Amino acid sequence: MRAMQLAVPGELLQLITRYTGTPEAGQILVRVSACGVCRTDLHIVDGELPALGQPVIPGHEIVGRVAAIGVDVEDFQIDQRIGIPWLGWTCGRCDYCTTGRENLCDDAKFTGYQLDGGYAEYVIADSRYCFAMPDGYSDAEAAPLLCAGLIGYRALGMAGDARRLGIYGFGAAAHIVAQVAKFQGRRIYAFTRPGDLEAQQFARELGADWAGDSTATPPAPLDAAILFAPVGSLVPAALRATAKGGTVVCAGIHMSDIPSFPYEILWGERRIVSVANLTRRDATEFLALAPTVPVITTIETFPLARANEALARLREGRITGAAVLQLA
Numbered sequence: 001m002r003a004m005q006l007a008v009p010g011e012l013l014q015l016i017t018r019y020t021g022t023p024e025a026g027q028i029l030v031r032v033s034a035c036g037v038c039r040t041d042l043h044i045v046d047g048e049l050p051a052l053g054q055p056v057i058p059g060h061e062i063v064g065r066v067a068a069i070g071v072d073v074e075d076f077q078i079d080q081r082i083g084i085p086w087l088g089w090t091c092g093r094c095d096y097c098t099t100g101r102e103n104l105c106d107d108a109k110f111t112g113y114q115l116d117g118g119y120a121e122y123v124i125a126d127s128r129y130c131f132a133m134p135d136g137y138s139d140a141e142a143a144p145l146l147c148a149g150l151i152g153y154r155a156l157g158m159a160g161d162a163r164r165l166g167i168y169g170f171g172a173a174a175h176i177v178a179q180v181a182k183f184q185g186r187r188i189y190a191f192t193r194p195g196d197l198e199a200q201q202f203a204r205e206l207g208a209d210w211a212g213d214s215t216a217t218p219p220a221p222l223d224a225a226i227l228f229a230p231v232g233s234l235v236p237a238a239l240r241a242t243a244k245g246g247t248v249v250c251a252g253i254h255m256s257d258i259p260s261f262p263y264e265i266l267w268g269e270r271r272i273v274s275v276a277n278l279t280r281r282d283a284t285e286f287l288a289l290a291p292t293v294p295v296i297t298t299i300e301t302f303p304l305a306r307a308n309e310a311l312a313r314l315r316e317g318r319i320t321g322a323a324v325l326q327l328a
């Protein structure tokens, strides 16, 4: 099979050909038809997450068809369309795993990081962490649901019942979360890179009640803010924009350092929380919810061999919606 592989963080991915492999017990072999390009991939490629000392095939928003099934797999059939998300394996025994918090498992393995991902023609996955995908979406349209959608959904849950919701960074996750939040009757305040009028217009088209620069003061105090942009200085900015009792949710896996700030902007029972990974319950809930909203994904597709270009465009903030590698 062909795959785009990262040999050393900080370098470009290389197109390689390698053995496809066969599924072991509990695993399935999946022929990839689309794989989303997530900001986490960029953090791995740029060396902002710990290097693992081995080549990585990135990609954890995988949609494909089951091509082969290992023994002890009962839930899936050959040719069935399935999705593979970031959470690829957990121990099932630790305190986190046994209390509904498998997203925090210390021994968890993640797709496209510890496990080979979907920047490839085929991928092998543990079937217990794969999901049937909702109808009504093409493979490429469905791919961003698997991380931008799932992590966004988990972040939205952390925002509680906030009526006025701020969203900092209007990329792949925000464009999905905004639709869900509007569906739930919330007001949306979208914050973008200063001067990014295109992203602000995109936010308004998706239902944002207000859109402006991340440095701006919103017209009303926020009940909660979700930060998708990996920019630590946005944390005090979001605290300042948030009303007493409000929550600032940091939704990315990596963020630049948060500058020091006066206690008074946290005072008043404001909270800062982070969102880590996803649970399989998040996936089941969100994949059922998405078609009822209905969430509509805006995508830009690239062939597998142009993964580096997709990553570069994402790094520069020049993707509207979500970037997706399309293989079939």
Ligand SMILES: [Zn+2]
Pocket (backbone or CB within 6 Å): 090, 091, 092, 093, 094, 095, 096, 097, 102, 105, 106, 107, 108
């Ligand atoms: Zn565990």
Ligand SMILES: [Zn+2]
Pocket (backbone or CB within 6 Å): 038, 039, 040, 041, 060, 086, 147, 148
């Ligand atoms: Zn992701």
